[in-house]
Amino acid sequence: MTTDLGLPEDIQACLFDLDGVVTKTAVVHAAAWKETFDAFLRQRQGADAEPFSDDDYDQYVDGRPRADGVRTFLASRGIQLPEGGPDDPPHAATVHGLGNRKNELLLEKIRTQGVEAYEGTLRYIEAVRGRGLATAIVSSSANTRDVLKSIDAEKLFDVRIDGVVAAERGLPGKPHPDTFLAAAADLGVEAGRAAVFEDALAGMDAGRAGRFGYVVGVDRVGQTDALYAHGADRVVKDLAELGGQA
Known part of the structure; x- marks a missing residue:
């Protein structure tokens, strides 16, 4: 009943x-993750790197804490990065650095687009x-x-x-x-x-x-x-x- x-x-x-x-805001999160991961993958693997997809977002990132999303997606591509720390700068090639880069992009999108x-x-x-x-x-x-x-x-x-x-x-x-x-x-x-x-x-x-x-x-x-x-x-x-x- x-x-x-x-x-x-x-x-x-x-x-x-x-x-x-x-x-x-889910679509804004997805866009910030894509921008972050695509730039990282191009830098690491070159222009032919397979881009971050909607399926990647759904399977590996959506709903997870930021650092967990970074670890899970990178693991799906056979990539492992140093953990670093929560205060890592957004340009650091660490799990927390990538997560902080995504959050920086997210906040910028929220400021410009609103919620x-x-x-x-x-x-x-x-x-x-x-x-x-x-x-x-x-x-x-x-x-x-x-x-x-x-x-x-x-x-x-x-x-x-x-x-x-x-x-x-x-x-x-x-x-x-x-x-x-x-x-x-x-x-x-x-x-x-x-x-x-x-x-x-x-x-x-x-x-x-x-x-x-x-x-x-x-x-x-x-x-x-x-x-x-x-x-x-x-x-x-x-x-x-x-x-x-x-």
């Missing part, structure tokens, strides 16, 4: 990813809160708080577990379930009574691994089958499809 929110009746909390679910929210998601979150359910934002991004402030959405979430909090607590990122589990714990809700809302395959994996009560895949790029294969209970193109709105 589901409620008018499209959720099982025993769900008490909703845990939302940021990029691609709440905000239209847009998915209005269907914001209305759905307001409906969820109106029914008395708790809410959390769960993102690997270290820029989560600034992005939420830019769309005036900080007030919509009772708990924030992002890249900053994860680093402070030593929580591994998606596809591990730890950040979602931490959000549920901070809300005082068992995982089995919390719903996860994600657009990334790594997020689906995290929802399944954490044994959450319901996992909603948000398909913005035509990967419905893959979202189901990675653990979604339901896939929608927009959260407005779930109901709860006038």
Whole structure:
């Protein structure tokens, strides 16, 4: 039995990813990663280097913490770099250096292009809160708080577990379930009574691994089958499809 929110009746909390679910920033992340990796690959392998693709983004980077995305993608190309440190300059040929270069490009794109929210998601979150359910934002991004402030959405979430909090607590990122589990714990809700809302395959994996009560895949790029294969209970193109709105 589901409620008018499209959720099982025993769900008490909703845990939302940021990029691609709440905000239209997933495409900006993808563009920043492509610019970063393409430049690196050309420098390392020459003009004939195979460029970073949409499939690479979906499989190796999307939803993962920044350094994990660098490691996972480079491993797929048989490349290993020194780890370096979080303060490495963006030009450093290290895992953290490449990650910092991507973040530099991302922030530049956000400053010049701005941040847009998915209005269907914001209305759905307001409906969820109106029914008395708790809410959390769960993102690997270290820029989560600034992005939420830019769309005036900080007030919509009772708990924030992002890249900053994860680093402070030593929580591994998606596809591990730890950040979602931490959000549920901070809300005082068992995982089995919390719903996860994600657009990334790594997020689906995290929802399944954490044994959450319901996992909603948000398909913005035509990967419905893959979202189901990675653990979604339901896939929608927009959260407005779930109901709860006038």
